[in-house]
Amino acid sequence: MGYIFFSVFSLFALVSGSFTEHSKRDVTGDFKCTSNMCIAAIVNDSTVQYTLTGTGKHTVGWMGMGFGTQMSNTPMVIMWGNSDGTITLSQRQAPTEVMPTVVANPPRIATLSNTLSTTSGNATFVYTIPANSDTEQSIIFAFGTTNPGSSDGSATLQQHLDSGVTSLDLTKPFSASSTPSGSDFDGSSSADPLTHYHHMVVAHAVLSVVGFALLLPCGVLLARYLRTFTPTWYTGHWIAQFGIAGPIILAGIVMGFKAAGPLRYKIMDDHKKTGIVVFALYLTQCIIGTVIHYAKPKNATSRPPQNYFHAVLGLAIIGLSMYQIRTGYRTEWPNFTELGPVPSGVNVLWVVWVIILPVLYAVGLLFLKKQYRQEEESQK
Numbered sequence: 001m002g003y004i005f006f007s008v009f010s011l012f013a014l015v016s017g018s019f020t021e022h023s024k025r026d027v028t029g030d031f032k033c034t035s036n037m038c039i040a041a042i043v044n045d046s047t048v049q050y051t052l053t054g055t056g057k058h059t060v061g062w063m064g065m066g067f068g069t070q071m072s073n074t075p076m077v078i079m080w081g082n083s084d085g086t087i088t089l090s091q092r093q094a095p096t097e098v099m100p101t102v103v104a105n106p107p108r109i110a111t112l113s114n115t116l117s118t119t120s121g122n123a124t125f126v127y128t129i130p131a132n133s134d135t136e137q138s139i140i141f142a143f144g145t146t147n148p149g150s151s152d153g154s155a156t157l158q159q160h161l162d163s164g165v166t167s168l169d170l171t172k173p174f175s176a177s178s179t180p181s182g183s184d185f186d187g188s189s190s191a192d193p194l195t196h197y198h199h200m201v202v203a204h205a206v207l208s209v210v211g212f213a214l215l216l217p218c219g220v221l222l223a224r225y226l227r228t229f230t231p232t233w234y235t236g237h238w239i240a241q242f243g244i245a246g247p248i249i250l251a252g253i254v255m256g257f258k259a260a261g262p263l264r265y266k267i268m269d270d271h272k273k274t275g276i277v278v279f280a281l282y283l284t285q286c287i288i289g290t291v292i293h294y295a296k297p298k299n300a301t302s303r304p305p306q307n308y309f310h311a312v313l314g315l316a317i318i319g320l321s322m323y324q325i326r327t328g329y330r331t332e333w334p335n336f337t338e339l340g341p342v343p344s345g346v347n348v349l350w351v352v353w354v355i356i357l358p359v360l361y362a363v364g365l366l367f368l369k370k371q372y373r374q375e376e377e378s379q380k
Contacts, residue, residue: 062078078100
């Protein structure tokens, strides 16, 4: 059994690691930081995803960038958060060193990513724009501390606190990015291509997989195999199911809600709905298990019905959890991270585990006859 559990843990370690590994493979782009904001670019086929993030030194009023080396006649993308949690994206241009105004037909249309952007914390504004022929993208940047106070894309902007000129190497492998340098930059950043949102999604995925697909099945198999050999099987069962799995599952759920954010939580797709149901069933299962253990019926001549219900519900939760994991990596990850599908190996590992679990449980059913005989003798 120890070898089986070790193999299962190794299997899901590979699954969880593949999320992060996929996000870094074949990704090119670059990033730079000032003392007030960071700009990151990730190339994705025919589009480029730009992420503007405040560093926390000053409150974000608005952040913007432009594609050029000077303010005059440079296409700009300027963004700010609104009081209702929405984010305004405004494409502008200026003839000289004055406040830029809205351009009706910009040369490249920028599209705000509501799923990746957030106004909370230091604020993160993400948008995509069609790629141009530049491999070394010259950009200007600006950071303002005064919010325009309106969601109108043509709202008046107060003068920026920080601004400058730099460039991003769009051909550079992101994982190999060196520390930002340049006279206008302080070098305060890391070489991690994932945004804060991506980290929360990965954490949610890893914690949920470990809790629901590893620890819960291990607790079930432990009870199935050991209950006919030792009376202390229940201790190991509840520790695996609740003592260890409980905090990990709760942390995974919390990370899922944090990743959903004030804008994303409104998109209640099948994955989110199923996740809420699975978590509610898990809590119900823990309560039922506790009641069964501490409130045994007196003078019972056979196994109580609630025991069978507890077993069936536990198997249903694990089955629903495996479905939930599949929707996570097949639907949620590509749709809400904009990093494309996960590696095919993830699906292979999922299929392998879906096959292994029923086989292991079926083998454990061979002990049922012995279990019933022991229970009958105990009742006598």
